[in-house]
Amino acid sequence: MHAVHSGMILPARLIRFVLPALLVILAALVLAALATGDMPLSPARVWAGLRREDSMAATIVWQMRLPRILSAILVGAALSSAGLVMQAYFRNSLANPGLLGVSSGGAAGAVIAIAAGWASVSLWFLPLAAIAGAVAATGGVLVLARHGASTERLLLAGVALNALLGAVTSYVLSQYIGLYERNAQILFWLLGGLEDRTWEHVGIALPIVAAAALLWPLGRSMDLMSLGVSEAQSLGVDVRRVRRQMLSLATVLTAVATAVAGAVGFVGLVVPHILRLLVGPEHRRLVPLSLVGGAVFVLACDIAGRLAGGLRLGIITSLIGAPFFLWLLRRLP
């Protein structure tokens, strides 16, 4: 394993302004997202809609734009913080939430639900099938790796499971290939996106809030866990308990985010990495920053995708994330 050179880009006195700055940007993005949509609504109508004075605008704003905005915030926070946890857990800054097969399990569950037609029956079935798939995948990884096994074992089990679940998805796609529309829906979902998110989806995403609250106090332990299991234990961390907590929180965050928004990639890899480059590796700082930074990133990508003519979230996160990341790396000494 090599250490990615991580020098801080921001001088120490500016670091404390990063979180307030991100919060301000998030507020601005929320306003921009309220005003963005296929239905042309002027800011006055949006305001009237918020106050429920204009019934069509109220429906659009309250039933469509607000749930989408909240879903974006929760999904972004979840994927980003799950990525942070995985990077600390596996002691590798290139780790991402999908390593242990959670997101491909969610994808397999969702794909099966779409192909079998359950997804058309009610809008609950698709996210719940994705969660079922994600939970089954995590269970599978733990069984394959045997409880309490080393990180190397877990990683390899995750690789195997990702391959297996990818095969399941491909199989379903090929079996139902005659149903072109269903296949289109499957591919649509696999790209990850936030179209037509409802308050039900926001409800499904609420565990993210609980998981984030549980993650907050783990920051210091994550610092030490990133040194290695023995080192952390010798310094006083209850490693078995903390590893269990980290793994289950990362799983819940990733599973729920995948259930709500499909397979959105890149957020969990890039956002914590960029934040670490900006403010350093202290996890007590990085946990809240990842939550807000992830929300900012996903909401911004969603708005950008809509302004660019309906590009899906998963495409935008990759198109924006990759060049920005390369630019950031070039600036390092």
Place this chain on the structure above:
Amino acid sequence: MNSLDLIDATVPGRLGNVTVGLPRGKLVGLVGPNGAGKSTLLRVAAGLLPSEGTVAWNGRPLSGIPSLERARCTAWVPQEAHFEFGFSVRSVVAQGRYAHGDDESGVDETLARFGLSALAGRPVNRISGGERARVLLARAIVTEAPLQLWDEPLAPLDPRHRLEVLVLARELAQSGSTVFLSLHDLSLASSLDLLAVLCATRLRALGSPADILTPNLLLDVFGVRASATPSLNLELP
């Protein structure tokens, strides 16, 4: 009461029935050929590797001590440390205070003692191997743990810093702590209070260096012949 007691500590394939008791206030060396099990022994003593047999600190069996308290009793320095993330030198050393509620007392003094004050803000994965070894030692010192277990701490250090570390270890021993360190340099080993010799996963001998480092043992355990030539004695000015 011994600060460390290992009774029949066994790790299959790596450590065989080691029974050793280290009294308080001693500077103890652990020597042995490569693969003898020195790192394993230190890990078992630190409670990081489960073993058959018993491990006890100050008479208390390990299993009864909760994790935070363990960290206050014992400090362990690994042979190699890989830092994936660039924590600053100062924050790495401050990690030793985790078991003390993350207060930062003693951190700056220890940095100064190890000559690391100038490097305090540098990311730990951008310093040399020897500097990193001193950071790990500083972190162990900062824990104020009475039982110090160091795995080959001197190997990456230059001659001056080796002597400084031994002087520091001697001070710790004199103030009542026990320092148990593994090393390869037998001439340095001869300046320690006690020496434990491990060979092929078993404890061969435990006693003062003068008694233990006999020509027979050296030939048998290390496969080297010792001759009494005037040796290079290094000292701090």
Place this chain on the structure above:
Amino acid sequence: MKIKTLCRPDGRLLCPIAQATGGFLACLLLWVAQAAAAPPGAQPAIRVVSQTVGTDELLLALAEPGQIAALSHLGRDPDYCAAAGEARSYPSLASNGDAESVLKFNPTLVLCADYTRAEMVAQLRRAGARVVIFDHYFTLADSYANLRMLSRELGCEKRAERIIGECEKRVAALDSRLRRVRLARVIAPSTFGMIPGSQSTFQDLCDHAGAENLACTLGHIVGHGPQPSEAMLNWPVDCVVVAGADLGSALAPFRDLPPYEFMPAVKSGRAVLLPPAQLSCVSHLRVDGYEILAKALHPEAFN
């Protein structure tokens, strides 16, 4: 809070917004006044948005021009829609739309299929639009049922019955012409390895045009399935059915593609041409396809 600041005419940037909003409100007032002066008893206008090509064709056949608010994003594409020419005079939906992109046309009725995303259907209903879902569309009887269903929504049942009557007459006439012909043995080749068998729109075409779909009878393929490349070479294919602008360009891709390049029918150019939209047509317009295919396969029955 920031929202309040946007609405107060504060600062230079916000004045144009205030002016635009004021102007908009004035126009709105004028329009409301006009609408209030409208004759009493005016029918609430029906505005329909169609989300799929199949429902586009139904809507174009049944609805008044003023009732059509928007058609699907493929409605204007002759490769998919049998009424593409007509569809051009109406707005079309964006391809990656969400509920808002449908609602901006102010529909009272939205036509969807059973594969439309459940979230979108829910959102449209929550916005107050009536959503009708079409989930049976494979057979001709299904097409008639769909016509009747839509006509009930639009209040033009008579028009639907007229269309159905005409279709039935044409189908009956076709049946009587084809009564004594030998069934032509055909397949519908594809460039991506899947051919239509039984329970497909192609099968329905064959059933009404005097053709035997070998993919069904010999290949036992149900729906769209992988083509049995080797076995197909032994099939006694009289004729391949291809879709495109003209026969030459439609057949060309298969002349270099295994296994078709080895088929006698392809090598000697025994092919009939269908308009592309007819290969997947699920509305009553498929009757045009029956007639085209029947005439191409059995010209002797039409002299």
